[in-house]
Every structure is written in structure tokens, then in C-alpha cells.
Amino acid sequence: MTFSQQQFLNVIDRDEAEQRFQAAIQLDHVGEETVDLQTCLGRVLARDIISPVDVPSFDRSNYDGYAVKAADTFGARDEDPRKLRLLAEVITTAVVPVSEITTGSAAAIATGGMLPRGADAIVMIEHADLDADRIVARKAVTAGFGITFAGTDISAGETVLRRGELLTSRETGVLAAVGTHTVPVLLRPRVAIISTGDEIIDPTEAMKPGLVYDSNARILADAVRELGGEPVSLGIVHDNEIQLEEVVRRALDSCHVVLLSGGTSKGAGDLSYKVIRQLKDPGIVAHGVSLKPGKPICLAATQGKPVVILPGFPTSAIFTFHEFVAPVISRLAGRAQQRPATAAARMAVRVNSEIGRTEYLLVGLVQRDTETAEGVELSAYPMGKGSGSVTTFSRADGFITIGQHDEIVPAGANVNVCLLGRETRVADLVVIGSHCVGLDILLGQLQDAGFHTKFLAVGSTAGLEAARRGECDLAGIHLLDAKSGTYNRPFITEDLTFVAGYRRQQGVVFRPGDTRFSGKSAVQAIQDAAGDENCVMINRNRGSGTRILIDQALAGSEPAGYAVQARNHNAVAAAISQNRADWGVAIQSVAEHQQLGFLPLADEQYDFVSPVARSGRSAVVAFQQLLNDPGLREQLTAMGLRQDLAGQTS
CATH class of the missing domain: 2.170.190.11 (Molybdopterin biosynthesis moea protein, domain 3.)
Known part of the structure; x- marks a missing residue:
């Protein structure tokens, strides 16, 4: 028997292959469904969860x-x-x-x-x-x-979970706390997994000479689950072209993504490419990519559905899966693609590479005896064993990328290691300071873009102090300087970068029909309420910009309810709606959302500051760019938040 080996149609670089592939496929979410709270663990939220109640619900x-x-x-x-x-x-x-x-x-x-x-x-x-x-x-x-006090933990109307969040036990506890028993989640994309080749057998079968157990199917199925997909195993198809065509057709009819393992190198016994090349609209977009390992990958699509033939060797299959397929499944599942965690290290030994192919080199990390200002120094050791090794990937700590024009990585060279495991993830963007519904929108969109964000509502003054101490990436503030009559800029010091935000209206909030407020100016209403012991206010937390505004308006008086402090605008509105207080000060958009009366008091500026040392971080830059996005501007304007110099720094 003679063996004829056809060469690859056209080996292209990784970026071009990815661009062609993603241009040919549909990347929208595959839909949503409603599930019971008892079964939502591990799912992805399809919509924001807004608390219908205060937690606790009463004082x-x-x-x-x-x-x-x-x-x-x-x-x-x-x-x-x-x-x-x-x-x-x-x-x-x-x-x-x-x-x-x-x-x-x-x-x-x-x-x-x-x-x-x-x-x-x-x-x-x-x-x-x-x-x-x-x-x-x-x-x-x-x-x-x-x-x-009611709403100390969660206020009615507060966004407690955002769309796109992965539901762990912490999030399900929040859902239970606010009485959400049915949960809108994104559908899991169905991913067909087909193993091919006469030499492949199921792990339940007895091993025979010349055969190999199908480890790729297990690895791929669990990787799909980790990404939020639903693996659909279609078993092992031996070298029978008609049978493989039927299985692929069935996969395309029932699944959102089709993966084949093996049969990419166009040898005499490989049939996968023969079947896939029959696909149209557009069919194969890349067959052969200048990668090591993973050169023989085949990327195709038909009517927007991704179809990928992964190399048969385990390490090659895993690398190419994570490079080309994992981002697609994450997008279809509604999970923001995580940027890989990295660690700085030094190469322990010299490594030779092949010119003309981008190489992903698996490494193990060990701690060096020396320490740097950043902490313990790491050394990276190449794992070796080649693309056919099953254990290499599972034992490696990460990998380094060697460019296609680099032939040698010398011993002692500084390298950036992309970590394969991430048990915990620190926030990409930490925001501390005053709460605003506009900030909720901004953070939600950053979350959609793949940034993991954290926000702590501590008020403008505390947020400004946190930024000066370098404890956050951004602080949201609306502080009025009594001397100049201007907001925020007078408080900026040389160690801070100013990021322009937007203007919003603060005012007196009250229940509709309350004649003690209707038809009055905000100043007159506050003066009258301060002198009425039966007119109970809800105050704001000390240090917040709103509290400073309130104290200036009260001019030293402390009306009934003055000692009771709410931590955000939503909590103020909730207290008034529920008749626990008669009036307070909050922003107009919150008052309108709660259908409360509103008397304009001050047109204030809500801005951001960033420690100079952190202002160049990618998440901070993305935040500034988002402030200038026309679509976001429309959303903020619709909420009564007006922008003049949004995103500009000084």
C-alpha cells in the first residue's frame, strides 16, 4: 500500500485565520430561558436583577x-x-x-x-x-x-446582579435574599463533538495494539462545560466517509458549534477534511495555520455555524481549541471572554524555536530564592514532550509565546507567562466612591467587554481619599467647593488624574400629592420641612456629596430624621415610597423611576479621579473611552445625565 500525503492548501498566520473565521460565523447569544432558582447555579444571567424589596425590608x-x-x-x-x-x-x-x-x-x-x-x-x-x-x-x-435600617444591605430598585454574571453560590444567595425564584439565564450553546479515526477507541474498551483511547473527546467536553456550553457527544466515527457525512449533518441540524477531532492533515486515511470541504456559505476559511503546536487545524463555517477540525494530538487539539474555539463558545454562552492571567518570570534554560511559526511553549513555574519589589521571582521551565503528550497540558502552569521571527529564547530572558489556571480572579477595575445609576451603566458595559469590575459605595469624600492612597483605579465624586462654587476640580491634587463625567440634577424628593412640598421651590420646601417636627426626612451618609449639599441647604438645622442616614439615592427613594420618611435629597432619575415628586435643588457635576500611577491601566483607559461612546451618551442622556467633556482628562 502506498501512502500519499497532500500538502496544506495555504498556511496562514494566526491573526488572519482568526479574522477569517470570526467574520464567517454568528457570534450572538443563542437565546435565553427562565429556570428555577434551585437549578440556576453555574448559569449566566440574561438580564439585570433589580431588587423589588429592601433587604432588610423594614427597620x-x-x-x-x-x-x-x-x-x-x-x-x-x-x-x-x-x-x-x-x-x-x-x-x-x-x-x-x-x-x-x-x-x-x-x-x-x-x-x-x-x-x-x-x-x-x-x-x-x-x-x-x-x-x-x-x-x-x-x-x-x-x-x-x-x-x-431598611435597605442597609440592599435597597429596592438597586441593581444587585448584572447581566452576563456567572451565578455561583454567592449570587444565588443574593437572588434568594431579594425573593427572585425564577431566573432569566442564557441558553447554553450546544457543541457537537465527533471523534474520527480507525485507531480511536472508547476508554471503556480493552486496549489493543495500534489503538489509542479517545482522550480528546473527554477534554473537549469538559472544556465546553467550563466555558458555559453544553457538549453533545456524537461518539467515534471510523474511517467511513458516508457515515461521517451523516453524523456531521446531524450535528449541524441540532447544535450551534461542530467540533471534529482528528483527520486534518489530508493523509490517505483522514476523511474529515473531505467531508467538511463540501460545506458552503462559505465553507473552509483556513486550513493550515503557522502555529506550533496546531499547524493542521481546519476552520470552516456554514450559514453562520462554526465547524472546526482540531488536530488529533492532544496538546495540539487543546491549544487550537483555546485559541480559536473557546472565545466563540464564550461569546455564544454570554460569558465575557476573560483576559488570561499572567505572571512575570525568567527562562531557566535556553529554548530553540522554529523560524516562521508562532510557538506556544508550555512551562512549569518555580519560585526563585530571590525576591523583587513585586514579590517572589519565578523561573519558567519548558515542559517538552511534544504535541502528542496527554499529560503536558495538565501539568503545565502556563505557556509563553515565541514569535515567528524569534529563533532563540536565551536563559535568563524575561518572559510573560499566560497562566492556564485561575482559581480566583482579582478585579480588573476597582471603583470606590459615590454611587450613581450612570456608573451602573458604565460598569455593566465594561463587564460585557470582558473586564471584571468591583464597586464600593462609600461616598465622594471617602472615595477621593481612597484614590489618594492608591487603593482604587477610579473614584466617583461630586464634591462642591464652598469657596469657588465649583464641583470636584478644586479637590484634585498632583497625584490624581481628573476624568470628566457628566452633569446630573439633585433635588428634594417627596411623595406625589404631599402639599407640604408641591408647588414650592426646593429651598423653600427644605426650610418649611425643617421647621415641621412631623415632617420626617431621610438623610444621606456622612462624607457623601449629597450630604454636603443637604447640610449647606439646612444651614445648621437638624430636622426630624436627620440622624437616619441612607447609603445611596435608591435607599432615599425607597424610604419615601414606603412612608418611612417624608422627604430627602436624591438625583432626578431615581425619583422619576420611583414615581416620586421632585423639586430641583442643584445641577451638579459627577466626575472621576484616578491615581496617576493607575491611570494608564487598560481597564481605566477603556472606561474613559466608554464615556465618549455615542451609544452610551444616548443612554445617559435618556436618564437625565448630561455630558459636556465626558472622558477628558487633566
């Missing part, structure tokens, strides 16, 4: 004790206690209190009990005695002591 007591007005206890001590009239009602859990705490009164309350109207603190039971129909408070308390 509750943290202790067994007495609900009081804090001011009634001021000065209390063992030698000079304060006596308060005890109301008849005993407030237990799961009961809505009917009593109202007025000056000089108190009500018994259990841990977890709902706070009655008028109360703003809890006297612990061990700090009070009973005296007939009175309590004797032996210790003073401050407003807010012993209380967990």
Missing part, C-alpha cells in the same frame, strides 16, 4: 430591649437614669407595630422586631429596669443605635 431591632427616641436618653447613667413611659404594646417579630413613639415614651421590642414610627434607637434590655409602667434607662444611646 428592625438588633436587640431585645426598648424602642425609644435617642434624645430622651441623653445624659442617662446609673447614678442619674432617665424614666420613660412604657407603652402597652410589645413588639415581637413578624408583627407590624401600631404604636408611635413620642417624646418620653418607649415600647418593648424583641430582636428582629419592626421599629415603630417615631423611634430612632434601641435601649438594650440589660441597660434598663422596669418600674411599674415605666422603664428606667441607665445608659444613653445615640440615634441609630441597635437598629438595622
